[in-house]
Amino acid sequence: MEEQEEEEVQEHFDLPPMNMTEYKQKRDSCRQKIASKYDILGFISSGTYGRVYKAKSKIKDDNKEYAIKKFKPDKEGEAATYIGISQSACREIALCRELHHENIVGLEEVLLEDKSIHMVFEYAEHDLLQIIGFHSHPERKFMSEYTVKSFLWQLLNGVAYLHANWVMHRDLKPANILVTANGVVKVGDLGLARLFYKPLQPLFNGDKVVVTIWYRAPELLLGSRHYTKAIDIWAIGCIFAELITLRPIFKGEEAKVENKKTVPFQKNQLQKIFDILGNPTKERWPTIDQQPEYPNLASFRQTPNVLRSLYQQWPIKSEQGCNLLAAMLEYDPLKRITAEEALNHPYFQEDPKPGLDSFAGQPVEFPLRRITNEDKDMRATANVQKTHPVPAVKDDRLTKRPRVDA
Amino acid sequence: MAANFWTSSHCTHWILDRRRVAEAMKEDLEYVNIDTLTKIKMWYYGIIGKIGKRLQFRQQVVATAIVYFKRFYTKNSMRSTDPSLVAATCIYLACKIEECPQHIKHIIQEMKHALANLGGFDYDTSKVAEFEFYLLEELEFYLIVYHPYRDLTLIAKDLKLEESNLQTAWFVLNDSYRTDVCLFYAPHMIALAALYIICVVHAEQYNDNNNNGGGSGRAGGGSQNNPTTSSSSSNEGQGINNRNMVQWFADLNVDIEEIIEITQEILSLYSIWKDYEEEQVPAMMQALKMEFDENYELMDPQLEGMQ
Numbered sequence: 054m055e056e057q058e059e060e061e062v063q064e065h066f067d068l069p070p071m072n073m074t075e076y077k078q079k080r081d082s083c084r085q086k087i088a089s090k091y092d093i094l095g096f097i098s099s100g101t102y103g104r105v106y107k108a109k110s111k112i113k114d115d116n117k118e119y120a121i122k123k124f125k126p127d128k129e130g131e132a133a134t135y136i137g138i139s140q141s142a143c144r145e146i147a148l149c150r151e152l153h154h155e156n157i158v159g160l161e162e163v164l165l166e167d168k169s170i171h172m173v174f175e176y177a178e179h180d181l182l183q184i185i186g187f188h189s190h191p192e193r194k195f196m197s198e199y200t201v202k203s204f205l206w207q208l209l210n211g212v213a214y215l216h217a218n219w220v221m222h223r224d225l226k227p228a229n230i231l232v233t234a235n236g237v238v239k240v241g242d243l244g245l246a247r248l249f250y251k252p253l254q255p256l257f258n259g260d261k262v263v264v265t266i267w268y269r270a271p272e273l274l275l276g277s278r279h280y281t282k283a284i285d286i287w288a289i290g291c292i293f294a295e296l297i298t299l300r301p302i303f304k305g306e307e308a309k310v311e312n313k314k315t316v317p318f319q320k321n322q323l324q325k326i327f328d329i330l331g332n333p334t335k336e337r338w339p340t341i342d343q344q345p346e347y348p349n350l351a352s353f354r355q356t357p358n359v360l361r362s363l364y365q366q367w368p369i370k371s372e373q374g375c376n377l378l379a380a381m382l383e384y385d386p387l388k389r390i391t392a393e394e395a396l397n398h399p400y401f402q403e404d405p406k407p408g409l410d411s412f413a414g415q416p417v418e419f420p421l422r423r424i425t426n427e428d429k430d431m432r433a434t435a436n437v438q439k440t441h442p443v444p445a446v447k448d449d450r451l452t453k454r455p456r457v458d459a
Numbered sequence: 460m461a462a463n464f465w466t467s468s469h470c471t472h473w474i475l476d477r478r479r480v481a482e483a484m485k486e487d488l489e490y491v492n493i494d495t496l497t498k499i500k501m502w503y504y505g506i507i508g509k510i511g512k513r514l515q516f517r518q519q520v521v522a523t524a525i526v527y528f529k530r531f532y533t534k535n536s537m538r539s540t541d542p543s544l545v546a547a548t549c550i551y552l553a554c555k556i557e558e559c560p561q562h563i564k565h566i567i568q569e570m571k572h573a574l575a576n577l578g579g580f581d582y583d584t585s586k587v588a589e590f591e592f593y594l595l596e597e598l599e600f601y602l603i604v605y606h607p608y609r610d611l612t613l614i615a616k617d618l619k620l621e622e623s624n625l626q627t628a629w630f631v632l633n634d635s636y637r638t639d640v641c642l643f644y645a646p647h648m649i650a651l652a653a654l655y656i657i658c659v660v661h662a663e664q665y666n667d668n669n670n671n672g673g674g675s676g677r678a679g680g681g682s683q684n685n686p687t688t689s690s691s692s693s694n695e696g697q698g699i700n701n702r703n704m705v706q707w708f709a710d711l712n713v714d715i716e717e718i719i720e721i722t723q724e725i726l727s728l729y730s731i732w733k734d735y736e737e738e739q740v741p742a743m744m745q746a747l748k749m750e751f752d753e754n755y756e757l758m759d760p761q762l763e764g765m766q
């Protein structure tokens with residue numbers, strides 16, 4: 054046989070044309086239809102990357118509900134040809150498939166149909182945006198300290214798990230923090246999350262902008278290329294404040310991207326931060342002068358740090374709560390508290406102690422996540438404009454998404 | 460996960476039973492023998508490596524792509540699929556997962572270049588993108604792969620291993636991707652085996668070679684497909700105290716048998732590699748892809764059944 058091959062080497066080779074039809078048919082025929090496994094109960098929301106539906110398993114013993122996230126078919130132009138799965142979908146699948154934690158939204162399975170990826174998640178009845186929105190009604194009250202503390206502790210618990218696994222979330226904001234009907238926090242939307250332990254690749258690489266602007270850490274706003282998991286903690290600090298006051302603590306306006314090459318300087322957002330925390334100084338943040346946008350800081354007016362006096366006016370009175378908030382909103386990412394440290398902060402030793410059911414003992418009944426009857430066959434593909442049927446309050450956060458994907 | 464191999468999908472789903480892998484090769488082995496099949500696969504790993512080099516990927520990206528390729532072929536035969544499409548798609552997906560996304564067109568272009576004298580590469584963007592779905596499914600959507608490089612670096616630090624030895628061990632790891640060890644063993648075990656090869660096996664070879672004056676392995680002959688280690692082994696063994704290393708391995712709290720199995724598997728690669736000529740691959744592929752009717756009579760009844 055060897056010899057025969059030797060002779061043939063000289064010839065011109067035409068392999069029999071390979072078509073994978075047979076292979077594909079074989080695979081296609083054993084793929085289960087989504088409709089055979091799940092009943093679609095309704096449409097929840099359409100986001101940046103696709104549409105989310107509420108579903109129930111057809112399996113008799115499985116009474117759980119699910120949220121099926123159908124990624125937009127990746128198509129170029131109008132013709133529905135494949136152009137490859139987005140980086141964001143890849144990340145979300147890769148990470149969710151590995152992560153298993155009480156406070157991280159669980160991925161049940163991934164299904165392929167209709168040229169699209171469908172991620173089947175455990176269902177969460179609420180999210181922090183909806184809950185904050187609900188409480189913001191003029192006739193309603195602030196959240197109880199127990200509820201705020203439980204949300205915060207569970208959120209930190211989920212993020213501590215991510216960080217221990219070298220995963221940065223990079224897009225923590227109320228809309229992405231889900232809460233089950235039993236008051237359990239489930240960190241969701243890992244579309245921007247990524248592993249940060251591979252030392253060879255700069256994290257800056259590719260995606261220029263991460264984190265919705267109101268929750269974006271000062272080092273990102275100052276153009277840092279070496280950002281760390283501390284950016285998630287900053288976002289949690291912002292969310293903590295928002296849970297207490299029901300308003301975003303740093304509600305800046307985003308400077309729009311003018312051309313793709315330069316990232317705009319987010320002056321307004323920084324000003325909102327300085328208005329409360331005072332200007333960052335070399336004492337507070339020794340390496341601040343190494344930030345790319347440092348020269349721009351000269352143009353800001355001098356303001357004092359008023360966080361503590363502001364906090365005094367808020368409904369939660371705990372001084373330890375203020376200490377924890379200040380530790381999460383530390384300018385210097387190296388000094389900022391870590392998720393693990395935050396979990397052990399004295400604030401959580403104080404009464405009321407956080408619980409596993411954040412709603413326990415609360416008189417409020419949150420409305421269920423609204424679903425609509427449109428598109429129950431999951432067929433809608435046109436670029437439907439974003440619809441978030443959930444919060445009754447008008448909230449411009451829903452349309453603000455500074456995500457720029459790689 | 461990332462912090463803990465033991466809870467990762469790599470550990471819980473993708474450390475495989477040899478029987479399963481053998482099962483997947485059955486069909487191919489009706490057409491070519493095991494050495495030939497190994498060489499064909501080596502050729503594709505080489506293609507992935509070459510493209511990685513041309514596009515300046517980190518080694519880890521290449522390694523992930525190769526692992527995807529291998530995982531795919533633990534469920535399918537080479538004969539019934541087109542390995543060039545599989546390879547291209549593995550590269551495309553690995554780039555995304557390893558956070559160095561490449562435009563699909565780039566990869567297609569490189570594939571065309573690399574396969575110029577083996578049937579070319581006749582797939583466009585939409586075909587590769589379509590196949591990505593199949594690949595994801597075959598991988599069961601488990602995309603994060605652990606590699607032994609990190610373990611090696613950590614152990615090397617611990618051992619205060621000389622830079623040149625670390626380098627050689629690193630090359631052994633590169634070579635290990637031409638074998639199936641990454642399907643059967645945990646990455647840290649493979650890293651240990653690489654160390655074992657350079658510290659124990661090669662050190663012994665070094666002594667032997669000194670006694671009989673011969674070089675070991677196949678001399679490095681320019682092709683990037685050559686095993687990097689065997690060519691350099693004769694002088695690399697020098698810095699390591701063989702006896703200390705034997706003791707060090709003995710003191711480890713790991714299954715030394717397993718390390719030796721991995722070592723043997725990697726060393727046997729080098730012996731196959733010795734008589735691997737890239738020019739033979741087209742003929743091998745032709746044998747593998749031989750039409751049914753050119754085959755033995757054995758196939759006939761089945762063929763009739765199909766018509």
Ligand SMILES: Nc1ncnc2c1ncn2[C@@H]1O[C@H](COP(=O)(O)OP(=O)(O)OP(=O)(O)O)[C@@H](O)[C@H]1O
Pocket residue numbers: 097098099100101102103105119120122158174175176177178180228229231241242243244443454
């Ligand atoms: N597990 C879930 N249970 C219930 N609802 C969910 C679940 N996951 C997502 N949703 C709903 O769908 C919305 C969009 O989901 P997600 O954030 O994962 O997608 P996205 O495409 O990133 O959307 P966006 O651009 O709004 O962030 C969420 O804000 C939430 O309202």
Ligand SMILES: [Mg+2]
Pocket residue numbers: 100228229242
């Ligand atoms: Mg979201």
